[in-house]
Amino acid sequence: MTQSVPDGDPLAAFGAELAEIRAKAAATQEKLRSAVASVRSPDGAVSVTVGPSGVLQDLRFGPRAYERPPQALSGLVMQLIGRAQQQVSAQVADAFGGMVGENSAARELLDEFLPEPEAGPPQPAAEERPPHQPPPSPQQPQHGQPRRRPRPTPEEDDGESNPW
Numbered sequence: 001m002t003q004s005v006p007d008g009d010p011l012a013a014f015g016a017e018l019a020e021i022r023a024k025a026a027a028t029q030e031k032l033r034s035a036v037a038s039v040r041s042p043d044g045a046v047s048v049t050v051g052p053s054g055v056l057q058d059l060r061f062g063p064r065a066y067e068r069p070p071q072a073l074s075g076l077v078m079q080l081i082g083r084a085q086q087q088v089s090a091q092v093a094d095a096f097g098g099m100v101g102e103n104s105a106a107r108e109l110l111d112e113f114l115p116e117p118e119a120g121p122p123q124p125a126a127e128e129r130p131p132h133q134p135p136p137s138p139q140q141p142q143h144g145q146p147r148r149r150p151r152p153t154p155e156e157d158d159g160e161s162n163p164w
Helices: 010-033 063-067 070-100 105-113
Strands: 037-040 046-050 056-061
Touching: 010 070, 037 070, 046 070, 070 105
Parallel strands: none
Antiparallel strands: 037 046, 046 056
16 A cells, blocks of 8 residues: 655655554454454354454354353353454454554564464264262362351350351
8 A cells, every 4th residue: 555755755755663563453454344254153052253352242043052061162162262263362452453553562472472383173972971970078169169167056055156
């Protein structure tokens, strides 16, 4: 988009360069606004759409989704969201590539933060049959639950725990 500039006119050269930067910025903004990725499982059980910031915009379940155990279904959803986020990240990086240059230090820095792409389609079969695990014993808190001190028995209660 370089415009012809009369030789020796630095102000005209600066104006042309500024116009080129503005055009690149506008193109980059449009690419960023339209960066969207949709990913679907091979069997059509789940499809996800992720927007430019990596936020989930749409989640749809096909009839095959209901044939999966809940853990396998949630694993597949998370895997597909990750793939869509990778695709959007690549689109965002490419949008900035036109602005900062493909081989620039700024592009290298941006590429360091992009997630590594996964190889191959999602593998839900391995997640469909989680190994059987016995339920946790009552003495152990379940994952994600805070540990609680057991309540004192009535004969241990000295009344100091009641502030009233």
